[in-house]
Amino acid sequence: MVYTKEYFDVYQERRGTGSIKWDGCSEKFGVDSQTEMIPMWIADMDFRSPQEVTEAVVARAKLGSYGYVRKDEAFYQTIVDWVKRRYHWEIQKEWIVFSPGVIPGFNIAIQSLTRPGDGIIVQTPVYYPFMEAAERNGRLLVENPLIEENGQWRMDLEGLEELARKPENRMLILCSPHNPVGRIWTKEELWRLAKICAENQVILLSDEIHGDIVMKGQEFQALNAVAGQWMENTITYYAPSKTFNLAGLQTAFAIIPDNAMRETYTRGLNANRIFNINWFGGAALKAAYTRCDGYIDALCQYVDENMDYMQAFLQERLPQLKMEKPQATYMVWVDFRGTGMSTEKIERFIVEKAHIGVDMGSWFGKGGEGYLRFNLACPRVTLEKALKQLEKALQTV
Ligand SMILES: Cc1ncc(COP(=O)(O)O)c(C=O)c1O
Numbered sequence: 001m002v003y004t005k006e007y008f009d010v011y012q013e014r015r016g017t018g019s020i021k022w023d024g025c026s027e028k029f030g031v032d033s034q035t036e037m038i039p040m041w042i043a044d045m046d047f048r049s050p051q052e053v054t055e056a057v058v059a060r061a062k063l064g065s066y067g068y069v070r071k072d073e074a075f076y077q078t079i080v081d082w083v084k085r086r087y088h089w090e091i092q093k094e095w096i097v098f099s100p101g102v103i104p105g106f107n108i109a110i111q112s113l114t115r116p117g118d119g120i121i122v123q124t125p126v127y128y129p130f131m132e133a134a135e136r137n138g139r140l141l142v143e144n145p146l147i148e149e150n151g152q153w154r155m156d157l158e159g160l161e162e163l164a165r166k167p168e169n170r171m172l173i174l175c176s177p178h179n180p181v182g183r184i185w186t187k188e189e190l191w192r193l194a195k196i197c198a199e200n201q202v203i204l205l206s207d208e209i210h211g212d213i214v215m216k217g218q219e220f221q222a223l224n225a226v227a228g229q230w231m232e233n234t235i236t237y238y239a240p241s242k243t244f245n246l247a248g249l250q251t252a253f254a255i256i257p258d259n260a261m262r263e264t265y266t267r268g269l270n271a272n273r274i275f276n277i278n279w280f281g282g283a284a285l286k287a288a289y290t291r292c293d294g295y296i297d298a299l300c301q302y303v304d305e306n307m308d309y310m311q312a313f314l315q316e317r318l319p320q321l322k323m324e325k326p327q328a329t330y331m332v333w334v335d336f337r338g339t340g341m342s343t344e345k346i347e348r349f350i351v352e353k354a355h356i357g358v359d360m361g362s363w364f365g366k367g368g369e370g371y372l373r374f375n376l377a378c379p380r381v382t383l384e385k386a387l388k389q390l391e392k393a394l395q396t397v
Helices: 005-009 025-029 051-061 073-087 102-113 129-136 157-165 187-199 228-233 259-271 281-291 293-317 343-352 380-394
Strands: 096-099 119-122 140-143 147-149 152-154 169-175 203-207 234-238 252-255 331-335 371-375
Touching (some): 073 096, 102 129, 102 234, 157 169, 187 228, 203 228, 228 234
Parallel strands (some): 119 140
Antiparallel strands (some): 147 152, 331 371
């Protein structure tokens, strides 16, 4: 199918479908169910998945019985081909380990490859399940905050080197591209990070789930296409879920090149009996990874234009809010500190006055204070409505 702007322009009311983003919004933000919130939080898209994926899922649904599923040869080969074609990294089938999600995957990595009390390094502000994974598994959360200068974010590699030298710090979780600041890490940053981790025996988990959603003129760098000489020290996570809006199908995978590490990790999975793929997930993954490149191109262009639209709106009408266009992801990280409100007030304002559900900066750890994360994977009409609501609400503070 040929994908055009019109495919993404369609407004789909997802209230009443069981969507967390829509039906869970009032509860999440503590407002009564009569208040109509615009849901721009949680990372799923208000766009339809590719038609090819829907057809594959419908064909599976029509089989009419939904028992246990075996991952066939084609499942693994599709992933090998995809990783080579899209990320320029040649992997072997044996390195692929299925996971029902990226988050469960790195929880298993923490449980099986580190011990209670070990330090897990994260680069804040960062996707908050990274921090929860460390803490909920009884590990020590070690923050290596990113450095921000005039809206540009970079890694603190000197600080990281110091932390990595401490023997209790055993693992780092990298977000690449970075959610929420939208950075695509450069080859040099990735190379230096991988080297620091490998030389200090800090296992490097690279969450590359957002790697397909890149803005105009940008190119995603997969860690091991850049720093492959240290790949035995890494676990990389991918999933079709963000790119093709399949999060509800719970299908992701880890790539673990080192045999011993993979065996230990797999024992951790087996201990939790996590090995059954979803009835629909494999078929959806195969369709998405073989027939939907045109969807990705059109999606990225649409999101890119949403970013430009929002940036122009803020510059012209709400200059107290600062946003840098992200290099990747469909999320935008907006600095509200220029409003003069405290973090707490900003986070109440967006819900109670603007009626928009967003991810709060304070959820993302150090450096997130005063920011809000908006999900721009929505039709332009939704974005226009949200920005008008925001403008009106700001006139009252
Ligand atoms: C960086 C990052 N990793 C992982 C996930 C979720 O992965 P999964 O649903 O496969 O557990 C998200 C979703 O927002 C994300 O932003």
